Amino acid sequence: LDAEFGTKKKKKSSKKKTVELEDGEEADVYAGEGRDGTNTGSGTSWDGTTRDYHYDEMLGRVFGILREKNPQLSEKSKTIIKPPQVLREGTKKTVFANLMEICNAMHRPSEHVTQYLLAELGTSGTLDGQQRLVLKGRFLPKVFEGVLRHYFIDYVICNMCKSSDTQLVKEQSSRLSYCRCQACGASRSVGSIASGFRAVGKGERRKARNATG
Structure with a gap:
């Protein structure tokens, strides 16, 4: 499948982030300071003052706390798994050879993934002695890719x-x-x-x- 499965870290970008406001303007969000040079990290630069909080300050503080508590959130990643290995068995059956490998990559039980596959493909199937899924009917590899991609969106990815x-x-x-x-x-x-x-x-x-x- 394409870049939706597995974990591959990307290099961090040095470009500034932008946040879309409700009125169509953009607020620059830096790691340590706001547009006017005020501190927007996890610290409270407005302690001891009575001034109003800047939007950039509050937003920057939220991002700072998130990065502090969850360092992994600052590292973008992609999920990558191997494509389905699909074989033909006779003229009326299809074998999904690497089902277990894909289930392990998604950290999902094979029973749940198998149930989803059979329901979406509208067929029946069983695991053979080699832990391969043997399905009734003939299906192309791209069909399995599409079903697995929907499973990933429905039951794996965090929204x-x-x-x-x-x-x-x-x-x-x-x-x-x-x-x-x-x-x-x-x-x-x-x-x-x-x-x-x-x-x-x-x-x-x-x-x-x-x-x-």
């Missing part, structure tokens, strides 16, 4: 900081599942796996008509 260092946790009291970020501490609920589009063959349509007729 706040875009980190992939997350855990999937299910609360027994509410029976809801949450994606909790280990980098920034954010948490969001995730939906249960629902069946996607499934193509119905002629034989299945005939059986359905006979059952209702």
